[in-house]
Amino acid sequence: MTTGQMAVTLGGLAAIVWINWYFFAATPRAVAASVDAGVQRVRIDVKGGYTPSVIRVRAGAPVRLEFHRDETNPCTEEVVLPAFGIRTYLPAHQTTAVGFTPAAGTYEFACGMGMVHGTLIAEPAEPPA
Numbered sequence: 637m638t639t640g641q642m643a644v645t646l647g648g649l650a651a652i653v654w655i656n657w658y659f660f661a662a663t664p665r666a667v668a669a670s671v672d673a674g675v676q677r678v679r680i681d682v683k684g685g686y687t688p689s690v691i692r693v694r695a696g697a698p699v700r701l702e703f704h705r706d707e708t709n710p711c712t713e714e715v716v717l718p719a720f721g722i723r724t725y726l727p728a729h730q731t732t733a734v735g736f737t738p739a740a741g742t743y744e745f746a747c748g749m750g751m752v753h754g755t756l757i758a759e760p761a762e763p764p765a
């Protein structure tokens with residue numbers, strides 16, 4: 637193998653590794669809630685977006701989302717969960733909790749301007765027969 641062929645082969649390998657990382661490691665993964673006295677708690681860091689941005693919970697059980705907003709950018713000063721009638725102010729550098737009990741479904745949440753987004757997936761407690 638010449639040096640040129642070697643470089644092309646290594647470059648190709650690097651591209652394959654990068655593409656796999658990009659699509660499988662870097663895409664947001666659903667994070668499951670931790671259950672505390674029957675309440676499904678999820679901490680969400682708010683800084684230029686929501687981390688995690690995809691949350692998986694059990695339908696029909698109370699959910700408590702704890703938004704820790706670690707920035708002063710006004711974009712994220714409100715969080716809106718339209719399906720639950722929630723629009724809450726998130727003071728900077730504090731944790732603000734919102735609670736609701738979702739029916740099964742997929743729900744979006746976003747900042748007050750609709751610029752940053754997250755998804756809450758509420759799965760049925762029993763798989764449908």
Ligand SMILES: [Cu+2]
Nearest residue numbers: 711747749751
């Ligand atoms: Cu915004």
